[in-house]
Amino acid sequence: MIEIDKNERIVKVVRKHWFILLANIAILLFAIALPPILLAVLHLLPIENILSFSGSTFAAGGFFFFAWLLIVWMVAWNMWTNYYLDVLIVTDKRIFDINQLGFFKRLSSSFRIDRIQNVTIDMKGIIQTLLNFGTIRIETAGEREDFIAPYIADPYELKKFINNLQDIVLDKSQLVHFYGESPQNKNKEPRASTPSEVERLKRDDSEGL
Amino acid sequence: MTSSILSQFDIHIPVTPLLLFSLFFLLCALWIIFTIILRYHWKNYSVNQIEVLRMNVIYFTGSIIIILGLFGFTLLYFILP
Numbered sequence: 001m002i003e004i005d006k007n008e009r010i011v012k013v014v015r016k017h018w019f020i021l022l023a024n025i026a027i028l029l030f031a032i033a034l035p036p037i038l039l040a041v042l043h044l045l046p047i048e049n050i051l052s053f054s055g056s057t058f059a060a061g062g063f064f065f066f067a068w069l070l071i072v073w074m075v076a077w078n079m080w081t082n083y084y085l086d087v088l089i090v091t092d093k094r095i096f097d098i099n100q101l102g103f104f105k106r107l108s109s110s111f112r113i114d115r116i117q118n119v120t121i122d123m124k125g126i127i128q129t130l131l132n133f134g135t136i137r138i139e140t141a142g143e144r145e146d147f148i149a150p151y152i153a154d155p156y157e158l159k160k161f162i163n164n165l166q167d168i169v170l171d172k173s174q175l176v177h178f179y180g181e182s183p184q185n186k187n188k189e190p191r192a193s194t195p196s197e198v199e200r201l202k203r204d205d206s207e208g209l
Numbered sequence: 210m211t212s213s214i215l216s217q218f219d220i221h222i223p224v225t226p227l228l229l230f231s232l233f234f235l236l237c238a239l240w241i242i243f244t245i246i247l248r249y250h251w252k253n254y255s256v257n258q259i260e261v262l263r264m265n266v267i268y269f270t271g272s273i274i275i276i277l278g279l280f281g282f283t284l285l286y287f288i289l290p
Contacts, residue, residue: 013256053224056289060224062282063232070236070275074243077268081247084264085254098254103246106254 003110004091012090012161016083017133017153024079031072035065078103088149088158090165095138097149113169115141119162121155138162226287233283240272 004010039061053060085100092113099107116138123134134155138147152158222228247268255261 010256050220051222051224055224055226055286059282059286059289060229063229063279063286066275066279066282067232067236070240070272070279073271073275074240077243077247080264081250084260085250087256089256100250100254103250 003096003108004089005093008091008093010089010091011165012158014088014090014149014152014158016086016151017131019127019131019133020151021079021083024076024083028072028076028079031075032069035068088152090162092165093169095147095162097147109147111138111140111144111147113162113166114173116162116166117141119159121159123155132156224286226283229283229286233279236279237276240276244268244272 051060082100082102085098085106087098087100089096089098090113094110094112095116096108096110101107118139120137120139121134122137123129128134132155133151133153135148135150136152136155136158138149140147248265251261251264
């Protein structure tokens, strides 16, 4: 359900750096280890005072541990899904920013590549520099706010990719202009009839002639 | 300290096989609802179907192992004196 046109093609999908997942993994590992720590090591939970077992204590302990494991497993997949669906999609026409904030909150925004004016990378601190991730800020024409995507993996590569794609998109729109294929000029003769002439016109255009 | 605080209250829960079976079915129901929501998100919002297939395999394998473990211990509690 990503709002992509039929003739639009996804060219790149970018996610946040794996380092962002590390904090979640640490929380999960701690959660898995928590019941045994509380029960066996610290004796903080006075289970024998609250629960009375009619059967094997080992079996009951196993049951509660697996029940806890199932809950942690579901929390883990919730965390992974938030990470996996929180994504930046670059198509040959637009960039989509999708923020998955839990299962029931999802923000999706998009803008056209030809409206990009400036792409800025912001890498702060030793961890971001060493692991090569940071914030990418894209300024677009118009009054809308800058587009900001934090913790993006390999942001310089993404910036290069967006710049190249923008060049291609702008070149294409120029070619359409040269060939005069706009709806008003459809029945007119093209201004440049051969590829060499297109190249010459492009060169002249870039030199400001 | 926690023991002394809790001993002041008269909280007593008898853990019977019926209680464990009830908890087991409750957790299974919770897992089914969670799985439906999770799969809805993967199906509708993912951009790569191969990745989704791989995630399905990992998710269901792990889930089945945990649920079987849960069921096994419930049965064990019922069988063992």
